[in-house]
Amino acid sequence: MGTIKNDEIYSSPLGVGGFKHVSYLWDEAKAAELAGDEVALLVYRSNLLGADLRLTNYGGGNTSCKAMAKDPLTGKETEVMWVKGSGGDLGTMKRNGLAALYVDRLRSLKNIYRGLEYEDEMVELFNHCIYDLASKAPSIDTPLHGFLPFKHIDHLHPDAAIAIAAAKDGEKITKELFNGTIGWVKWQKPGFELGLMLKQCLDENPGIRGIMLGSHGLFTWGDTAYESYINTLEVIERCAQYLEDNYGKKGAIFGGQKIEPLPKEERLKKAATLAPILRGLCSSGYPKNSPSGVGGMIGHFTDDDRVLQFINSNDLERLAPLGTSCPDHFLRTKISPLVLNLSTDEDVTNTAAIKEKIAPLFEAYRKMYTEYYNSCKHPNSPAIRDANPVIILYPGVGMFSFAKDKQTTRVASEFYINAINVMRGAEAVSEYTSLPRQEAFNIEYWLLEEAKLQRMPKPKSLSGRIALITGSAGGIGKAIAKRFAEEGACIIINDINEGRMNEAMQEFQKQFGRDTAASTLLDVTDNASIEKAYANAVLAFGGVDIVVNNAGISISKSITDHSIEDWDKLYDILVKGQFLVSKLGVEIMRKQNIGGDIINIVSKNSVVAGPNNAGYGSAKAAQAHLTRLLAAELGADKIRVNTVNPDAVIANSNIWAGGWAEGRAKAYGITVEELPAYYAKRTLLNEVILPEDIANACYAFVGGLLNKSTGNTLNVDGGVAMAFLR
Structure with missing residues (x-):
């Protein structure tokens, strides 16, 4: 179900059910499938209410129902209240997000309540009222639902209702607007006392359809899930319409415009x-x-x-x-x-x-x-x-x-x-x-x-960090991005290919949720493209802490077969790209003044000489030395610059496109099919190198254990003796 944004409250056309300011989403066929299961209907109603942000805020509000159930200790029917538990969101809540309590036990807590000064001690006592031992922990709002007699109750925080609840004349407006059918309870912190105040308001105003909580929100109810749902929509609709009817009567909104927006x-x-x-x-x-x-x-x-x-x-x-x-x-x-x-x-x-x-x-x-x-x-x-x-x-x-x-x-x-x-x-x-x-x-x-x-989970090792990995829509780049995301980082997914970028973004949202990643097109050879990508990153997350220069290309040809165009392409993407991306990244890091990391994905070829590799190998050598140069320059800014040297990362890597595999196979006198085994056998560990291995190396530099390390190179090649730096 899609979420309805709260900005639609003042502009929605007349909707199904005659509502203009809220959306009627009830599906009779769906509800009929749930008939007889009051808890299932509660979850359904809750999801409908939570889907419309004009009705309640994300993570806010709570709903409940009371129904008869068999007591597992006595076998007799007893009244049980199912209510949204602590935490969670109405729009996505499932049955396991509810707390289930014996109604009679909950209400009996009034007999031992010592007064407002001691109301917090009542929260632990809710546990003695639990019916379903596997249910969610009861929230502080539990007694607000428990002390009211209605079968279905909604407690929401709609802007339209809170506008009246937070108005200086809120109580008077509420009484006049609803002809006394909505009660009023002055501000009181949520808890046991507020639950008693709601019951008192109902006792003093029998027949009301809801209660406005001063500066806080709204309580509405019904004998069935549908009656509660409709009652809630009708009350909020009337509040919203009342506001709309009064806009402009006191003068310009917010006193009128003082300055023109850019x-x-x-x-x-x-x-x-x-x-x-x-x-x-x-x-x-x-x-x-x-x-x-x-x-x-x-x-x-x-x-x-x-x-x-x-x-x-x-x-x-x-x-x-x-x-x-x-x-x-x-x-x-x-x-x-x-x-x-x-x-x-x-x-x-x-x-x-x-x-x-x-x-x-x-x-x-x-x-x-x-x-x-x-x-x-x-x-x-x-x-x-x-x-x-x-x-x-x-x-x-x-x-x-x-x-x-x-x-x-x-x-x-x-x-x-x-x-x-x-x-x-x-x-x-x-x-x-x-x-x-x-x-x-x-x-x-x-x-x-x-x-x-x-009780919140401890932050992960990369929480609070924002990473831009060039070429992160596939291969090594995507593996690094996933590794960082798993450790809590925010990720800027980017690629020169929009289709591949969008596919990667969908994959990330499915795996990590909507708030982990943002996407932007990026051509590392184009400074305007880089500037736009960083601007998008900053607007999405506020800045950048980690830059991984991973985007690359490979061309394997003999010196005589190598064209000038090949040479320029290699140096534009590998060397110029690393320079430009790092340059703008450093500017942002210096603005933040909280340090940062640059990791350059280079290659074993930066130190090992081999045939048919003049352009690629020399460009990689330039990348490696640029790492050392930046490490020397940026230490005072607490920006660490390090190198990861992979070799022969075959799986899911774009490096094998464009004839590279054929070129290397020709250089070694073997077939393309024999390359993986060839690369593994020439290593000291006899291992095939995967994108995830490179991702782990990058994480080693940024995960916290190497915070005092800069200008270093980490080889991830299975052990190639010729590539040893010392």
Whole structure:
């Protein structure tokens, strides 16, 4: 099922079921197949709700159902609640993403509840209520569903509803808009107390169809999965329509436009130039993401129309410092964004000058965040976390976000757009209000939230690192890219052949998910192509940390058969290509100022002389010495430059195309079919060399154990004595 973007909320045509602002996705035939299985219908409904980002945020919201089931201890029928467990996403949730609890046991916890000050201790007691021992761990929102009597319940965070919930007159608007059929519960941190407040609201307002949570979200319900689904859509539709009807009545949105955005091409060019500098600043002052001690935050950039409307407005200066309201928002975007005081005509190509101008903004932000922590912390609060901004706004250009990995930074960007939608709506009908700083802190540094963070898997060795491997759509390049991706790196898939690149990209997305790789065409002999490829890489991930010069070609001919065109082609791709790709890569690494790696895939032929190899062998020798020259030059920048020397990598390698195999076979007086065995037998280890062997050698240089090694060569040839360097 495709995901419906939240920007469609203000522009969707009238949809099936008479909805304009939400999408009716219920399939009666599909639901009929699930009839009688309330849990299956819960999963189905949850997936429909999660597929429409106008209804809830990625990873946010939770749903539940209550049904009778046989108690395995007594054999009697008992009421069980299935509810989305801790973590996960509604759009992709399966049955194993649910927690199953005895309803009577859960509700009996009210008898031992000691009050708000002690509500966190109730979370461990949820485990004593579990019905299905193999189910997901219960989330903090479990009692919110358990204390309400309805068979099916949806708790979502739709922008349209939160805009009303975060409005200064939200309670009054809710009452008038729904004629008293939607209750109101003032802001309360999610947990046991909020569950009791929801039940009290229902008791005091019998017959209501839902409850609006101040600054937070929406609860809706029904006696069946379908009734709950329709009720949810209808309530959100009415909220969205109300906002649409009121846009412009109080004046221009966000106080009107203050500055003109740059044209699209100029925005992207400026963003690509600036992003590595921002990444370096965001990556300072905290332990590196990568266990190797190298790398930094991963970036994301968007110039979405909603972002531009907000950052170019007169109200930006007033609204941005307020921060967000919904806990889902600020947990991912931090308490507030950093706004760059740069004009759209600022020359961002002068790295030193631009750093001098914006570094104080980062220092001020870190100071603000530290003061926020110190003024709000409790005696048992976790230690302060990274004080750098997550969201950075550049008026006229767009929005950058930086976080520990690509999924986190992309989702943070999406959540801030949600926050913009909320501010837009709240300002249209009333006045936007954010959570008080203390309440925000209590969520951000909640001990239960900290425990969740501590349970997160440890970062992999290349987490926080971005790698561009030339020619990574096939052969050795793809093997290196996969090895790095397995270790947590973000990968720039590239090739001169668009079809091969697209196939490799699809393969990577299937194996590693949508956030591991981005793709770009790249011709290493064309500086304009290289510049564009790096710009695409920077816009996708924020910068580059690892450059592997792998793209190559092989021509094996005698000196008399070698043409000038052959010679130029070899030197253009191998030597000039390595030079150009490295040159622009170094410029980005220096902007980031967090070090980096360049690995050059050279060859045994760079040191071994043989027949029919004048052009290829000499070009490889030039590549090898260029490695040493750059290592000597870039040490002060903490940029390591090393060589991997393969030999006879036959499997899946493009090197054997174009007559190379025939040329080498002729040189050795054997047939092409005999080459693999010939190459293996001439090695000391009698081994065939595979692309994965080269990938492992590259990983050895960047994985953390050789951080103090530069200017070195690692032979991966099975042991060719003539290629020994010493």
